[in-house]
Amino acid sequence: MLIDGRQMHIQIKKGDIGRYVILPGDPARCEKIARYFDEPQQLAQNREYTLWTGSLDGVPVAVCSTGIGGPSAAIAMEELVECGADTFIRVGTSGGIVDEVKGGDIVIATSAIRQEGTSREYLPIEFPAAASFDIVLALKQAAEKLGYPHHVGVVQSKDSFYGEIRPALMPIADELTAKWKAWKAAGALTSEMESAALMIVAQVLHVRCGAVLNVLWNADNDDAPAIPPDAAERGVRAAVEAIRILIREDRAKA
Ligand SMILES: O=P(O)(O)O[C@H]1O[C@H](CO)[C@@H](O)[C@H]1O
Numbered sequence: 001m002l003i004d005g006r007q008m009h010i011q012i013k014k015g016d017i018g019r020y021v022i023l024p025g026d027p028a029r030c031e032k033i034a035r036y037f038d039e040p041q042q043l044a045q046n047r048e049y050t051l052w053t054g055s056l057d058g059v060p061v062a063v064c065s066t067g068i069g070g071p072s073a074a075i076a077m078e079e080l081v082e083c084g085a086d087t088f089i090r091v092g093t094s095g096g097i098v099d100e101v102k103g104g105d106i107v108i109a110t111s112a113i114r115q116e117g118t119s120r121e122y123l124p125i126e127f128p129a130a131a132s133f134d135i136v137l138a139l140k141q142a143a144e145k146l147g148y149p150h151h152v153g154v155v156q157s158k159d160s161f162y163g164e165i166r167p168a169l170m171p172i173a174d175e176l177t178a179k180w181k182a183w184k185a186a187g188a189l190t191s192e193m194e195s196a197a198l199m200i201v202a203q204v205l206h207v208r209c210g211a212v213l214n215v216l217w218n219a220d221n222d223d224a225p226a227i228p229p230d231a232a233e234r235g236v237r238a239a240v241e242a243i244r245i246l247i248r249e250d251r252a253k254a
């Protein structure tokens, strides 16, 4: 929605950004991510939305924070698409679900469990929240090139952070723990809060979306190894490299 010629929440206009956007949750991460761009500059700052632009291989790219959770992430994507973006990579933090996914790992999402409310206001729950195949492949290629051990598969998106961290204290403890057990038994990799909403909004708007998640810990796994010092940077580097890959592929297709 335009107000005084700018998108109501992200406060930018068509032409301010190009096709490719990296989406962290945390506004403080935007400047750090933009340092990987050529000619980084801050474009806007409103509510939870911080925007930086720059270029990679001569092509305009941007980074925009989504804030925490599906509602604000969906708004960011809707308004970024209005401004011309069509390719999104979420870079976030998460908590490992299956025992093999430990602190310091990175996870590339192929799809997300829709244990949240925002995506249900777009599509019925039967519709899967799936990542763009192009982006999954680009992220995998990027992680391999950078030499980062990585997992590829299903992630879980929920609305309540503390429902994940302290489920036993919630009045619906039985439901939360039964679902977590089911996700784990089925091999869900890691838990976060925005990927499902972003993937469903991308599906509805016919744009591409993928996600790469840094794993902070695995609460069920006591023997987690020491987290590598560059762990927080790994998802960011993989996303930046994946954007370069997509730029090359899109150029070749054009
Ligand atoms: O690190 P970000 O991208 O914010 O992602 C994760 O961290 C937040 C919770 O601490 C949620 O937004 C969750 O999805």
Ligand SMILES: O=c1cc[nH]c(=O)[nH]1
Residues within 6 Å of the ligand: 093, 094, 095, 096, 161, 164, 191, 192, 193, 216
């Ligand atoms: O365990 C975690 C860590 C980060 N973000 C989440 O949503 N869960």
